[in-house]
Structure formats: C-alpha cells, structure tokens
Amino acid sequence: MKVKYFAWVRERVGKAEENVEPPASVRTVDDLIAWLARRGESYAHAFETPRVIRAAIDHAHVKPDTIIAGAREIAFFPPMTGG
Amino acid sequence: MTENVTIRIQEADFDIAREIAALTKGRTDIGAVVSFSGICRGSEGGETIAALTLEHYPGMAEAEIARHADTAMSRWPLTGLTVIHRVGRIVAGENIVLVLTASQHRQAAFAAAEFLMDYLKANAPFWKREETSAGTGWVEAHQHDDDAAARWTKS
Numbered sequence: 001m002k003v004k005y006f007a008w009v010r011e012r013v014g015k016a017e018e019n020v021e022p023p024a025s026v027r028t029v030d031d032l033i034a035w036l037a038r039r040g041e042s043y044a045h046a047f048e049t050p051r052v053i054r055a056a057i058d059h060a061h062v063k064p065d066t067i068i069a070g071a072r073e074i075a076f077f078p079p080m081t082g083g
Numbered sequence: 084m085t086e087n088v089t090i091r092i093q094e095a096d097f098d099i100a101r102e103i104a105a106l107t108k109g110r111t112d113i114g115a116v117v118s119f120s121g122i123c124r125g126s127e128g129g130e131t132i133a134a135l136t137l138e139h140y141p142g143m144a145e146a147e148i149a150r151h152a153d154t155a156m157s158r159w160p161l162t163g164l165t166v167i168h169r170v171g172r173i174v175a176g177e178n179i180v181l182v183l184t185a186s187q188h189r190q191a192a193f194a195a196a197e198f199l200m201d202y203l204k205a206n207a208p209f210w211k212r213e214e215t216s217a218g219t220g221w222v223e224a225h226q227h228d229d230d231a232a233a234r235w236t237k238s
Binding site: 004006007008056059060061075077078079080081082083 | 146222
C-alpha cells in the first residue's frame with residue numbers, strides 16, 4: 001500500500017510518500033504507526049507521539065483502531081491548521 | 084434553478100467581487116450573499132509574521148471540502164456556495180481562504196458560512212508553516228477550532 005506523509009510528519013520521515021508491505025499482524029492504523037516507528041530513527045521521531053498523529057485512508061479521516069485491510073493509500077499528518 | 088457549488092484550491096489570489104458575481108449571475112431568487120475571507124495576519128502573540136506557506140493533501144482536501152459543501156447544501160436552503168482555499172506562500176495581508184454562501188434570506192447564508200469555516204479549520208487537510216523573525220515553524224492546531232466544529236453536531 002501507498003503511505004503519504006504531510007507537514008512535519010513528512011519533514012521528520014524525510015519523504016513525502018512510499019510503498020510499504022507491512023506483515024499481516026499489522027491490522028489497524030495504530031499497528032501501522034507502531035510498525036513504521038520501528039523502521040529507523042527518522043520514523044521513530046515522526047511517530048514519537050502517536051496520539052497527535054491523524055490518519056486518513058483513501059482520502060477519508062479514520063480513527064486509530066480502523067482496520068487497514070483493503071486500503072490503497074494511507075496518509076499520516078499532524079492536526080490540521082487550514083482556513 | 085440548479086445549485087451552484089464551486090470549490091477550488093489554487094496558488095493565485097481570488098477576486099471577491101468576481102466570485103460573488105459568478106455565484107449570483109442570472110438569478111433573481113437570491114436575497115443574501117455572505118462572504119468570509121481569511122487573511123494572513125502580520126503578527127501572532129507579539130511575534131511578527133512575514134508570511135505563511137500552506138501545504139495541502141491533493142485529492143483529500145477537495146474531497147473534504149466537497150463533503151462539507153454537500154452537508155451545508157442539504158442542511159440550509161442555499162442557492163449556492165463557493166469555497167476557495169489558497170496554497171503555497173502567502174505574505175501578511177494577503178487572502179488565504181474565501182467562503183461565499185447564497186440564499187433567499189440572510190439567516191441560512193450566515194449560518195452556513197460559519198459552519199463551513201468551522202469545519203474547514205478542523206477537518207480539511209491543510210497545514211500552515213509560518214515565517215517569523217525567530218525562524219520558520221509549523222503552526223500548532225488549536226483546541227478551540229475543534230470545539231467550534233463540534234458545536235454544529237450537538238443540535
């Protein structure tokens with residue numbers, strides 16, 4: 001699946017998007033955050049406070065316990081500051 | 084008459100008079116247009132702000148605004164609405180966002196414009212990075228913006 005990062009999450013990870021293949025044990029958005037955080041120092045820094053990270057699956061906001069199976073695109077970003 | 088909904092995300096500035104004219108063109112059933120403009124402030128908490136750079140999530144930003152536009156159109160008797168959100172670098176004093184709502188009567192137009200702005204601030208995927216004398220940094224989200232959006236779900 002494709003993963004996208006925005007704002008300071010993007011800056012900390014060091015890339016805007018990538019394709020990842022998490023193992024089957026990674027079932028929810030929260031699981032994916034924990035799995036990504038173990039990929040290296042930059043990821044650990046980006047996801048050091050999981051509760052502030054917002055997520056969207058296929059362009060719709062989702063909660064941390066949402067199942068990720070079937071997702072084409074998952075995005076992670078800080079709370080929004082538009083308007 | 085058909086409903087007139089316009090949603091745009093763009094780097095360029097917008098002309099408010101031209102957008103109002105487009106929303107009301109050829110119609111005689113509109114009695115009220117409410118216009119809200121969000122403008123880049125030149126200071127925040129005593130700190131001078133030279134400019135903001137707005138990042139967005141292409142695809143989702145349009146989808147979120149469209150979802151809220153649909154909600155506004157079904158919740159209030161509107162003849163149309165316009166939402167324009169700028170991205171890229173915006174210097175102090177420049178426009179950031181425009182919301183227009185048109186209706187037969189003012190109450191619906193006022194309420195829908197406020198609803199749209201409250202939801203945009205809390206839910207539309209845009210992020211502001213500000214340039215101050217101390218350097219640049221991401222603007223932090225405010226709890227009061229979430230609270231402002233939440234009050235529309237209580238009634």
